[in-house]
Amino acid sequence: MESNLRSLSTTGLDSVIDIRCDAYGHGSDWVSESARELGFSAFLTDDDPIAPIPESTGLTYGTEHGERVAVVSAELVAIKTIPAGDSVSYGYTWTAPAESRIGLVSLGFADGLPRAGSNTASLTVAGHEVPIIGRIAMDQCVVNLSGVDAQVGDIASTWDTVESVTVWANATRRAPLSLVSGLSWRVERSWI
Numbered sequence: 001m002e003s004n005l006r007s008l009s010t011t012g013l014d015s016v017i018d019i020r021c022d023a024y025g026h027g028s029d030w031v032s033e034s035a036r037e038l039g040f041s042a043f044l045t046d047d048d049p050i051a052p053i054p055e056s057t058g059l060t061y062g063t064e065h066g067e068r069v070a071v072v073s074a075e076l077v078a079i080k081t082i083p084a085g086d087s088v089s090y091g092y093t094w095t096a097p098a099e100s101r102i103g104l105v106s107l108g109f110a111d112g113l114p115r116a117g118s119n120t121a122s123l124t125v126a127g128h129e130v131p132i133i134g135r136i137a138m139d140q141c142v143v144n145l146s147g148v149d150a151q152v153g154d155i156a157s158t159w160d161t162v163e164s165v166t167v168w169a170n171a172t173r174r175a176p177l178s179l180v181s182g183l184s185w186r187v188e189r190s191w192i
Helices: 002-011 020-024 028-037 056-060 162-172 176-181
Strands: 072-082 100-105 122-125 128-133 141-144 155-158
Touching: 002 028, 002 056, 020 028, 020 176, 056 176, 100 122, 122 141, 122 162, 162 176
Parallel strands: none
Antiparallel strands: 072 100, 072 155, 100 141, 122 128, 122 155, 128 141
């Protein structure tokens, strides 16, 4: 956040810091405190809900440029191999074209992972981008781990780069800020 705010101060963009919607899921107290420490004093709050989103907001939160401020991650809770022809998740919208190693990740639409990312988006596991296969469920999703040396307990992450936020936004037909602000109360937040 600090490097994005420092960049913002040199870009000439509007220096109003938009902290509406709990700072788009990042925590308005934390964001406003960080911004004040760097000399920002103008804030757009929930008191003005229909004001346009300032150009600076994508940089502030690293959703369109700058550095990512937040990463969403969850545990890989199960791994198994399925034969060609087996299907996964609700509605069986993905069928294995060959024997496939699949993993279950404890992250779903109730956590804020858009269901529209089913069969179109990906997560990062063990340093590899792996596709989400099948329909994203309430509190879990399935990924294809074929060719990836992942183990139960590994961390799966998403929205860990500006590029991954853009890919998810395109795959789910949502604005990048709506992705991060849609994270639910179920997702534990920690600030570093």
